[in-house]
Amino acid sequence: MGKIVISETASLDGLIGGSRFADWFDRMGGKDREAWAGVEFKEALDSEALLLGRRTYEWFVARGWTSRSGEWADRLRSLPKYVVSSSLEDLDWNNSTVLKSDVVNTISKLKQNVNGDIVVYGSGRLVHTLMEHDLIDELRLMICPTVIGDGERLFGKTSHQKPMRLVDTRTVGDGLVRLAYQSVRDA
Template identity: 65%
Template sequence: MGKIVISENVTLDGVIQDPTGEDGLGRGSWFTRISDQDREAWAKVEFEEALGAAALLMGRRTHAYFLTRGWASRGGEWADRLRSLPKYVVSSSALEGAGWGEPTVLTGDVARAVAKLKEQVDGEIVVYGSGRLVHTLLEHDLADELRLMTYPFVVGAGGRLFPETSGVKPARLVGTRTVGDSLALLTYRLVRDA
């Protein structure tokens, strides 16, 4: 049985939107404000996570983001690992892999499709970005773990990882890790029967 792992870069105030400043929101680019040492430490943690993944699950916009950022042609072990993983993309239209592996498109009832995917994949199904998908996964109690790479910034505005939910979603802290000099990786297991 698969385990849905939501892996996000997030600010202290929960913002996930515009980490590189390309959306033009005026408060983005918080990812680019960390030191080179912190970025190297972050990349090492992300590569370790990719090695432990059995598949990637993402929304259409996050999939497009990876393609436009050159992951299809990027060199190195991390890029090679991401290219080799099966990719499942929630979308209402067909997608092209463009050298990043042909994705399997999940359409229709997202909750039902992801529940079926969890039955088919053995191991971690990692979700990057994909804010709307993450909200759906949380609402339908499909997520098993949250890995929040926390950046030392209060952005004050922008899309947040946790928008309004239908109820309390309890979680248990199962890990903390300092990454570089200023990042913190917080790992929570979602609790179903609290």
């Protein structure tokens, strides 16, 4: 059975997107950027599929991941990619499938058919839906040492509490922290 893994890079104040986040993230360099890339590459190697929202899929395509060279790009190209979108028809990135209707049930079935990690990058709206329907098995946060103040937040309103258990923590590079949490489900 598959496991839905949310993998996000976030600011100290919990932002995952927006222009101010992008400005800071693009300036991250040196040891932190290299270490971050190493962790992300290993995660891709350990994954069985990607699950993306439309905007994140389009972000990857716009930045050339469909034709980049290198092991990381090769690995992402080889993975099955499932894209949640009501508007996309033809996908440019090979091994991509559009999920259009009844997303919650479709993703529940996807978890039954994939053995291993189904990683979600970015995809804030999708993450909110997955969280609301208790479809998240693990949350991996790469925390960047900056407060941005304005942008897209990882967590929105939920109908009930979502207990999580810390399963790993480590320093990455000079200033990043990687936290991993697993969902705690009722016994």
